[in-house]
Structures are given as structure tokens and as C-alpha cells.
Amino acid sequence: MAPPITGLALASLQDTFEEIHSGHPHNAIDILEPRGTPVHAAVSGTVHKLFLSKPGGNTIYQFDEVGQYCYYYAHLDRYMKGLREGMRVERGDVIGFVGSTGNADPGTPHLHFAIFELSPDKLWWKGKAVNPYPGLVAAVKRAR
Numbered sequence: 001m002a003p004p005i006t007g008l009a010l011a012s013l014q015d016t017f018e019e020i021h022s023g024h025p026h027n028a029i030d031i032l033e034p035r036g037t038p039v040h041a042a043v044s045g046t047v048h049k050l051f052l053s054k055p056g057g058n059t060i061y062q063f064d065e066v067g068q069y070c071y072y073y074a075h076l077d078r079y080m081k082g083l084r085e086g087m088r089v090e091r092g093d094v095i096g097f098v099g100s101t102g103n104a105d106p107g108t109p110h111l112h113f114a115i116f117e118l119s120p121d122k123l124w125w126k127g128k129a130v131n132p133y134p135g136l137v138a139a140v141k142r143a144r
């Protein structure tokens with residue numbers, strides 16, 4: 001995995017996976033960045049679903065190469081121009097831009113980043129959340 005934000009500092013990462021947000025387990029990591037900061041694909045794979053959700057705003061569900069894990073990017077200000085479902089992306093490609101769409105505080109744009117382990121039926125909305133924090137920390141250390 002590569003950091004979804006270029007130049008991400010370890011100090012910007014907090015393990016909020018277990019926190020309760022809006023009455024639900026967060027099951028994700030929030031990365032606070034200025035609006036418009038490019039968001040990069042954490043792994044190579046396929047853009048599986050572009051979905052506008054009430055809580056998540058503009059979201060991307062990206063499958064890895066083998067469809068074992070789904071990477072989820074939410075509250076995006078907008079998608080990268082030309083991004084579409086079924087499209088192949090390489091690790092590091094810009095896929096969207098940080099924003100505050102959905103239920104994010106407009107004054108605190110951030111990337112809500114989650115990883116879901118897909119079940120054998122590969123349904124993008126039904127994966128089991130795994131904590132992205134350890135992988136993000138390792139990726140940031142490797143990127144330095």
C-alpha cells in the first residue's frame with residue numbers, strides 16, 4: 001500500500017478506527033488535508049464503484065488486483081476527471097481530491113479512508129472493515 005496523500009506525516013495519522021462517530025463505529029481513518037489535495041490510489045486495481053452517499057458524499061470503492069480487499073475513499077470534493085467505474089488504476093494515480101462532501105464538517109475537509117475485506121460474493125457494500133492504521137503507518141515510513 002502507498003499513502004493516499006503525498007507527503008503524509010506520521011503525526012497526521014491517528015488511530016480512530018474504534019471510535020464511535022455519529023452513533024456508528026468509525027471503522028476508518030480520517031486524514032485532515034486542505035480541500036483540493038490530490039488523493040492517490042493506495043494500491044493498483046480497479047475502480048469498482050463511484051457512489052454518492054448521504055454520509056460519505058462523493059466516494060470511491062476500489063478493488064485491489066485480486067479482489068481481496070476494497071479501498072474506500074470518502075468526502076471527496078470531486079473525482080479525478082475521466083475516472084469511471086471499471087477503470088484500471090495504478091498505485092499512486094490521482095483518483096480524486098480531498099473535500100467535505102456528505103456529513104463531513106465543511107470547515108474540516110478530510111479523506112475518510114477505509115479498507116474492507118471482501119467476502120466471496122465480492123459485493124462492494126458488504127466487506128468486513130479492517131483497520132487501515134498499521135498499513136498506513138508502514139506506508140508512510142516506506143515513502144520517506
Ligand SMILES: [Zn+2]
Pocket residue numbers: 026028029030111112113
Ligand atoms: Zn471518517
